[in-house]
Amino acid sequence: MRNFFLFGIAITFVLLACERFDEAQPLDPARDRSEQPSPTPPPISTVIITPTPPSTLPPSPLLLPVDEQATPEIPKSQSPLKVYEDNVFGFRIDYPLDWDAFAIPEAPRIAQMGSNDGGSAQSVVYLLYQTNIFTSDAALDTQIPSFLDRQGFRQLKEEELVLEDGTKAFRVVYQWRETDGLWQGSLFAVAQNSQNFFILTEAPQSTYLERAEDIRAMLSSFKLTDPTPLGIDRKEALTLFLDNGPITLDPAIAKELSTAQYIAHIFSGLVSFDSNLNLIADLAENWEISEDGTVYTFTIKANARFHDGRSVTASDVKYSWERAAAPSTGSTIAGVYFDDIVGMGAVLAGMAEEATGIEVVDARTLRVTIDTPKAYFLSKLSHHTAFVVDREEVALDPYWWSEPNGTGPFKMRFWDRDLFILEANTEYYETPPAIPFVIFRLYGGIPLLMYKGGEIDVASLYSEDIKEARDSQDALNDQIQLTKELSVYYVGFSSDKPPFDDPLVRRAFMLAIDREKLIEDLFTGSREVAQGFMPQGLPGFDPSILAIPYDPGEALRLLAKSSYGGAEGLPPIIYTTSGVVVEGSTVDILLKMWKKNLGIQVQPRVLDETTYFYYLSQRRDNMYDYGWIADYPDPHNFMDVLFHSGAENNVGKFSNSKVDTLLEKARVEQDNQVRYDLYRKAEKLVVDEAAAIPLNFGRSYIATKPYVKGLVFTPLGMMDLKGVTLGSR
Structure with missing residues (x-):
């Protein structure tokens, strides 16, 4: 069984409260990657840096700017420094001898430097992925608003800095008031493609000023490097970013x-x-x-x-x-x-x-x-x-x-929150x-931006990327491979619950959707509207199946004819989804069509996408998202597995004795042509009974770097990595 998430998940930037600094066990200055993998790595979200919530204080007096000299280049510290290297995300930084370095395997926080005495300055390195390419100063501008509600917050200085290797960075220095007096901090940013590295440094103001030279030297030493997790060179590994990693x-x-x-x-x-x-x-x-x-x-x-x-x-x-x-x-x-x-x-x-x-x-x-x-x-x-x-x-x-x-x-060579590494057997x-290694990055941003920036070798394209990438003038066009999947995406009905226990209500909801417009608007021609549940390319596919019409008038007539007597007789309807319900999303468009054409306000309920298919049977409401891709290329894997009344994957509990009879005959029929005809008849009944609303058949658009050879994508949605070789870059 291979379920698919029905609707594209938009990347949402959420706030993360950053404690003034937790205690952590010091690690070797080099980022340690030898610990045991977590059995159940949780999903990781892209975030915005949020500083410590402000203390509740009476209005503070006017805070005067601190006189801190600004220079276009940061001078080197005269004090000796230690080196911290992160080979996972690719950076190195020097830090004072009396500080410790801490690896933080909780992206976007990836490292911390400072003293354990609690009174010294502390620095945290963040890596954030953006949905657009920013300069260092623009990246920093996205974070500053989250600092503004601190008591007496005042920005003291902003400056562009030139690092030792010539990279341009940007820094903002600020102060605010806590219960124990004035504090001072700085937020430093370096942007590289969709990656934004930030270093947040804060301390009581007297301590900050005392260590200002060390802080400047530390920031000036920051340098981006080529990631080599576990010492694996990029030339030895295929590097991918698919998701947050396996659940099990x-x-x-x-x-x-x-x-x-x-x-x-x-x-x-x-x-x-x-x-x-x-x-x-x-x-x-x-x-x-x-x-x-x-x-x-x-x-x-x-x-x-x-x-x-x-x-x-x-x-x-x-x-x-x-x-x-x-x-x-x-x-x-x-x-x-x-x-x-x-x-x-x-x-x-x-x-x-x-x-x-x-x-x-x-x-x-x-x-x-x-x-x-x-x-x-x-x-x-x-x-x-x-x-x-x-x-x-x-x-x-x-x-x-x-x-x-x-x-x-x-x-499996290694697994933690940031990486999943395979080694050739x-x-x-x-x-x-x-190929010796395959590195799956489990923390990242928009795959296409990571691909263009050289972080990964292969990228799945989102629907909004496809139109741009398919432009014949785009250099990326020649790197895209289209694979027609044996998959179907649909809206499921809970046929065992009111009001969708009535087939007339189900069909009314199906006819009230302009599926052609929905798929075109969402996927810009990159997906095929489904008229049934067996995709093209599957044995038994029926090219003659009649198109499901868009007919709001007939939908209203069927609703009035139903046992509920019309929209006013329906109970509250809840739609269970694994996606996000924002303007222009699939669920948003569907809800608006039902509201406009049937006068029915359907309420969405969002479940965690990571475990959606594991708990959907128990948590489903009246309607739900569903997607299915073939485990094996046989119509049994679609029609019987999804719509027989006794099937475990018949989530909506659709039941029709005629459908069951056809499917049971097909199970034992040895003549494939006769068998396929039985499945076609069953499919027609399933569509006529509106067991679910078919939306589209799947296609995958994959960009692959020219130096990657032998990578195979199958219609079953799988990658075959066995034959991959890497040429010169």
Whole structure:
């Protein structure tokens, strides 16, 4: 199961309260990257620096500016300094000998320098990503307003500074009043492409003035460098920024595409799909199918090994599948992929620990029996739920997956809030990856700006970027690769709850949307309006399916004809979304169309996008966002998995006996043409019944640097990194 977020998430700048400085344990001046990864790295937002909230004081007397000499270049301190280097984001800075340096793995705060005595000046280094390219002074201007509510705040000076390497920076010096007297500080900014580095330094005014020369020297030494996390040179690594990182690396638990993307490089299963969507052997060397189509006998590759060198056996496969199905594991998707196997129903129900249909013949031979012949069964085994895990590792630690011992082409080298690093598995049972490392940055800004600035090698384009990038005059145009995905985005109805338990109400809401205009306005022609739920390129796709009209008049007639008698008879309607509800967003446009055409005010409710698909079934309201991309290229993975009344992914609980009958016949039909026709008939019924509102089929637009060769994007939304090589830059 691979869910997609339906609507683009706008980047929101939020305020972060910056304590006057927390206590922290000192680290080596070089940024330490050897600590253990967090099992559940939380999402990281782009922020605005916000200083300490002001104290409650009576009006202060007029604060006089401090006389501090300004120079176009900062003089060097005569005192010896220590060096702090950050190889993750790429900078170095000198700081006084009597200070300590602290790494802060809580981006945007990335480093702190100062004394632990609490009375000395303290400096915090921030890295913020902007939505536009700023100069250093403009970047600083975005932050100053957050300081203005301090008691007696007064800006003393602003100046452009030239650093030792010739880089232009900008600094503002200010003062304000606290309960213990006057304080003074400075905010220093250096802008590089979409990156804005800030250094916030504050202290009691007497202390600040006493250390002013040291502060100047520290700022003058700031220098941007090439990031080399874990000492890895950019020439040895493909560098990416996709998201905030995986939620888990347990293949049995993951249920959305972003997490599956990481898992697929570390683990593997018996079979997989190549870039042309041909089913191929993976851990399996080969397989045989019985004449009646119910028994599959797999032979595992002799050289298949876990990353620690232990051989993969048939027992490992059996354990991994039964573990995924066991209720104690907590998988909500295992039933989708294993329910065909004899005896798996009992395991899924917690009534048995082993499935009678999974038999270990010998160390390399596994025999699997399914209930009836099913043309798509092998394809289901390509899903990450069927990937093999190390039972010995699982037994040792509930968070075993934070340092997984997989079988895939890459090993996980490192994981924290800022980075996720893969290292090539040189003992991989197929051809080992050509590239030594893949670095996923987990903190960043607009991918296209990071790409243009040289921070990353590959970038997904947002819809607003695509029109500009597709301009034939834009140099970026030749670097863009379009992939038509086997995906569909739609608005789901809770068919088991009023008012969408009435199909007339559902259809009224569907006809009240001008989907053509919505998709064109949002995606500027980069997406295809969906008339059904099976995308073009999927076997069984129906090019003759009738277009869903935009007909507000008919929508009102259907609403009046419904069991609710019109808009006035409807209960309050809430729309559950993973996106943001701002002017011009998808949800905003939908709500306005329903208000205009039906006279109904639908209220949105926003859930955390990170865990949206994990909790949607329990938290859904009357309507909700949904997106689906194929796990395997078969209509069963769309129509049956999403709309059969008993399907786990039928989130809205749509139920239609005629649809169920067609889907159940298709499950056992061996003639593919007959099978595809059954799915087309089911799709027509699902659209006629308005089980959901199809919006668009997906397309991905990816910019790739010319020196990156062999990177493959599949219609299943996955990247194949095994064949990547890096040329000269």
